Amino acid sequence: MIHYEYPLSERIRTLLRLEDLFDRFDAYATSPDAHAHHAALLTLFEMAEVAARADLKTDLLHELERQKSTLTALRGNPHVQDAVLEKVLTAIEVAHQGMCQLPGKMGQHLREDEWLMAIKQRAAIPGGMCEFDLPSYHFWRHRPPKERSLQLQHWLAPFSSISSAVDIVLGLLRDSGQPELQHADNGSYQRMLESRNPQLIRVTLVDSLPCVPEMSANKYMLNIRFMRVGSGQMRACTDLPIDFDLTFCTL
Numbered sequence: 001m002i003h004y005e006y007p008l009s010e011r012i013r014t015l016l017r018l019e020d021l022f023d024r025f026d027a028y029a030t031s032p033d034a035h036a037h038h039a040a041l042l043t044l045f046e047m048a049e050v051a052a053r054a055d056l057k058t059d060l061l062h063e064l065e066r067q068k069s070t071l072t073a074l075r076g077n078p079h080v081q082d083a084v085l086e087k088v089l090t091a092i093e094v095a096h097q098g099m100c101q102l103p104g105k106m107g108q109h110l111r112e113d114e115w116l117m118a119i120k121q122r123a124a125i126p127g128g129m130c131e132f133d134l135p136s137y138h139f140w141r142h143r144p145p146k147e148r149s150l151q152l153q154h155w156l157a158p159f160s161s162i163s164s165a166v167d168i169v170l171g172l173l174r175d176s177g178q179p180e181l182q183h184a185d186n187g188s189y190q191r192m193l194e195s196r197n198p199q200l201i202r203v204t205l206v207d208s209l210p211c212v213p214e215m216s217a218n219k220y221m222l223n224i225r226f227m228r229v230g231s232g233q234m235r236a237c238t239d240l241p242i243d244f245d246l247t248f249c250t251l
Contacts, residue, residue, distance in 0.1 A: 006201045006215040011059055012173070014050060015166050021047045022163045029152045032145035038129075040152050045120050048107025051162055057099060057106065060165045063251070064096045067172055091168055098161025109158055116155075172251060173200055179245035187236035189224040193217070197250060204245035211237035213244070 007013040021043055028040035071089055074080045110116050119137050122128040131138035140148065179202075182189060201222065203213045211226045226237045 001204050002207050004203045004205070004213050004215070006203075006217065008199055008201065008217055012199050014053060014056060015170055017050050018047065018162070018166050019170055021050065022159075022166070025152075025156065029149060029156070032149075034141045034145075034148070037145075037148045037152060038141065041119065041155075042123055044110065044152070044155055045123065047159060048110050051106035051159065057102065057162075060162070060169065061096065061099055063169050064092050064099075064165060067169070067251070068092045068096070088168075088172075091164065095161055095164040095168055099165060102158065102161060106159065106162060110155065169251070173249045174202070174247075176251060177202065177247040177249035179204060179247045182244055182246045184224065184226055184242040184244065187211070187226045187238045187240075187242070189222075189226075191222045191246075193220060193222055193248075198248040199251060200249040202245075202247040202249065204247070205242075209240070209242065211240065211242065 005016065007016055025040050025043045025047065028036045028043060031037070068089060071085060071092070074085060075082070115136065119129070119134060122133050129137065140151075177198075177200075197219060201215060201217060203215065203224065205211075205213070210230070211228050214225045214227055216223045226240075226242050227234045228237050
């Protein structure tokens with residue numbers, strides 16, 4: 001199964017971008033290959049740009065506080081597993097405290113490093129990171145893999161509380177919805193949203209189906225077009241019966 005997600009607010013869109021960047025960094029940083037570590041460093045620069053949004057920290061803190069209050073009220077509920085609830089509440093508290101201790105803008109430690117900023121500046125130029133452009137970076141890429149990995153984790157460390165908060169908020173958001181089996185004819189699907197006001201829409205398809213959903217939505221209507229994958233001109237999957245799971249998620 002493949003999950004396709006469509007955010008309906010800028011705040012959720014930013015969280016999804018950060019989640020993707022954190023996952024991408026982990027995949028690159030765990031490899032011993034120098035090219036993978038190069039990609040991890042570029043991902044770190046992207047992460048700093050996205051996380052530097054002025055209201056991100058405030059939004060996450062408020063959301064963690066709101067979820068903590070909501071979940072605390074569930075203590076003693078016979079329909080809730082106490083061990084799972086306490087685990088989530090502890091994770092929220094740790095992430096909240098970590099974010100409160102963060103000074104200034106996210107990624108400021110990277111901006112204050114002249115060497116890293118020189119690399120970032122050259123990275124914006126196509127082919128601008130050759131050894132004759134940045135000999136010191138060429139030297140770094142020839143350090144032992146373990147040494148480079150430790151350095152990457154050091155640069156990532158100030159983002160750890162943001163990463164935890166993003167995981168918690170998106171996890172609770174995704175768990176808030178129940179998938180509903182739907183069917184699309186002629187490669188399209190429409191639905192009135194009525195009073196749902198979702199923050200995230202998820203479409204789940206079997207991975208053998210050769211099409212992808214293109215979603216658009218506002219507070220009144222959801223439109224999905226299922227487009228055939230492959231090179232060349234995009235066209236609708238009008239010749240296939242399409243069954244999919246549709247989930248509306250709201251915190």
